[in-house]
Amino acid sequence: EFETLWRKSIIDEKTGLYNYAYFMAFLKDKIKNMISEGKHLSIMMMDMDNFKQVNDKFGHLKGDQVLKKVGEVIKKSVRDSDVVCRYGGDEFAIVLPSTGKRKALKISERILKSVNEMKIVKNETRLRLGISIGIAGFPEDGKNAEELVASADRALYRAKRSGKNRICLA
Structure with missing residues (x-):
């Protein structure tokens, strides 16, 4: 029973991905690790x-x-060491440990391509999906989890304002 409760507290019901609370806790923990490892x-x-x-x-x-x-497409596009979360609504977030922004950019390009290739069809109606992505790196774009998220969020909204379905770096 405790296991079930614990799982419900960190897993998003709709997608099966980790939720916002887990994302923040994991990010804070990983930042500590990266500081001690100099990564x-x-x-x-x-x-x-x-x-x-x-x-x-x-x-x-x-x-x-x-x-x-x-969520499944995003998870398939990243490495096992990366943690994919549903941030809320139609937003997702990923923590990429031991990864610089250049490598993160390559991964995000894969995600963008995979999402764009998805086809949503019902009867005669077809929709193509797009996704905007903002990337921030530690330590250069924030010295803690909150600053890093704020930097990535600003980059995300720059991607939205620049025409959507694109990637922006902090």
Whole structure:
């Protein structure tokens, strides 16, 4: 029973990915490790583009299925050591330990391509998915978890403002 409760406290129900609380705890812990090991770390903040259209055209049940599928696609695009989370709503986040921003950029390009290749079809209606991604690196873009998330978030919104479905570095 404790195991079930503990799992529910760190896992997002809709996607099966880790949740925001776990993301922050893991990030804080990894930053401590990176400091003691003298290594870099990157995070990605991702937001589905025009996700409201999926819910409007296909309904919320299909929207939830799409979120789960996007989560799976993201997970397949990263390494086992990377931690993928549903940050909330249609946002995802990844912690990439021992990873500089250049390597994170390569991984994010893979994610962008994979999400763009997804096809959402219901009857005659087709939708292509897009995702905007912001990347921040430790220690250069923030000295703690909160600063790092804020930097990645600013980069994400720059990607949105620049036309969506793209990647921006902090």
